[in-house]
Amino acid sequence: MSKIIAVAELRDNGLRNVSFETISLAKQWDDESEVVAVVLGTADSKHGQAMIHAGADRAILVSNEQLHTPTAENFTQALMQVINEEQPTGIVFGHTSIGKDVAPRIAGRLNAALLSDVVSIEGQKQDAVFTRPIYAGKAFEKTQGKTETVLVTVRPNNIEVLQTDSSRQGDITVKEVELVDLKTVVKEVVRKVSSGIDLSEAKVIVSGGRGIKSADTFEMLRELAELLGGTVGASRGACDAGYCDYALQIGQTGKVVTPDLYIACGISGAIQHVAGMSNSKIIVAINKDPEANIFSIADYGIVGDLFEVIPLLIEELKQSLKAV
Numbered sequence: 381m382s383k384i385i386a387v388a389e390l391r392d393n394g395l396r397n398v399s400f401e402t403i404s405l406a407k408q409w410d411d412e413s414e415v416v417a418v419v420l421g422t423a424d425s426k427h428g429q430a431m432i433h434a435g436a437d438r439a440i441l442v443s444n445e446q447l448h449t450p451t452a453e454n455f456t457q458a459l460m461q462v463i464n465e466e467q468p469t470g471i472v473f474g475h476t477s478i479g480k481d482v483a484p485r486i487a488g489r490l491n492a493a494l495l496s497d498v499v500s501i502e503g504q505k506q507d508a509v510f511t512r513p514i515y516a517g518k519a520f521e522k523t524q525g526k527t528e529t530v531l532v533t534v535r536p537n538n539i540e541v542l543q544t545d546s547s548r549q550g551d552i553t554v555k556e557v558e559l560v561d562l563k564t565v566v567k568e569v570v571r572k573v574s575s576g577i578d579l580s581e582a583k584v585i586v587s588g589g590r591g592i593k594s595a596d597t598f599e600m601l602r603e604l605a606e607l608l609g610g611t612v613g614a615s616r617g618a619c620d621a622g623y624c625d626y627a628l629q630i631g632q633t634g635k636v637v638t639p640d641l642y643i644a645c646g647i648s649g650a651i652q653h654v655a656g657m658s659n660s661k662i663i664v665a666i667n668k669d670p671e672a673n674i675f676s677i678a679d680y681g682i683v684g685d686l687f688e689v690i691p692l693l694i695e696e697l698k699q700s701l702k703a704v
């Protein structure tokens with residue numbers, strides 16, 4: 381039986397949502413293959429269980445202390461040991477910082493095709509065609525992998541996850557790996573921003589631009605985001621002006637996001653910003669300039685002063701949440 385490996389990712393000792401998307405994509409790719417979830421950096425069976433409940437047939441937990449701080453080097457070495465044993469025909473990663481770093485290294489070692497930043501799949505097995513945005517989201521490319529093993533990275537928030545089934549059973553094995561001759565070892569990670577919701581996986585993002593005028597206004601955006609169950613993002617204009625941390629930057633040189641709802645507040649819509657958010661499902665723009673470029677990609681536009689519009693939105697949302 382052929383196998384597809386779905387590589388899960390941990391964050392704060394929980395599985396990142398994109399891990400479940402890797403399983404869903406693996407199933408769509410070949411529903412007759414065995415889907416093997418691989419979770420690196422843990423021996424905790426709850427992570428294997430969660431992957432099986434999400435649709436994997438079995439799970440391998442890859443354990444080694446070094447893997448608690450993922451690097452391209454240690455993940456590649458650990459994953460290669462699993463791949464050599466399992467001989468999968470497909471490997472699916474999240475298109476995340478670590479996925480983007482590890483997948484090309486593995487593809488190089490296997491001399492295999494790598495289709496990165498995939499947002500959808502049509503067809504199955506060798507005939508599967510993967511769609512990926514190109515030219516900063518201005519066009520889509522349909523690609524096939526032609527090697528014995530094909531690697532895919534999936535853009536978060538694009539593949540519908542399968543319904544969780546807590547009655548699903550599967551083997552969970554812990555594989556202790558040895559990592560030898562590591563060239564770099566991370567001694568400590570110091571986090572700058574921790575908003576709770578990961579920007580690249582958020583379903584709702586309220587984003588501020590230079591038009592918000594101060595760091596204090598970010599608190600207003602945060603309040604709106606929290607009412608909507610989302611998180612805050614920013615344009616580079618806002619980051620450059622010192623209104624927020626660069627970790628929130630969305631765009632060509634920031635994060636690429638695809639939430640269900642993106643609210644751009646005081647953002648002009650420069651091409652470099654749009655590159656990071658144009659694939660959001662619904663875009664709302666609030667800008668006082670009716671000619672602002674952001675309106676050309678917005679589904680809903682509010683021409684107005686954000687300092688008047690946002691408090692009204694917050695008030696309205698509070699009222700409707702009270703009524704529920």
Ligand SMILES: Cc1cc2nc3c(=O)[nH]c(=O)nc-3n(C[C@H](O)[C@H](O)[C@H](O)COP(=O)(O)OP(=O)(O)OC[C@H]3O[C@@H](n4cnc5c(N)ncnc54)[C@H](O)[C@@H]3O)c2cc1C
Nearest residue numbers: 589590591615616617631632633634646648652653668686
């Ligand atoms: C190589 C390169 C890479 C880049 N990468 C990125 C990137 O990753 N992400 C990114 O965002 N940018 C990036 N940029 C910068 C980009 O070109 C723009 O400069 C930036 O996006 C502008 O940010 P902004 O829209 O917040 O600011 P501005 O362009 O100054 O727009 C501010 C907007 O706020 C509106 N406004 C002002 N006051 C109010 C108010 N009271 N109410 C409502 N609206 C108001 C204005 O009408 C205006 O449209 C990059 C640039 C380069 C050259």
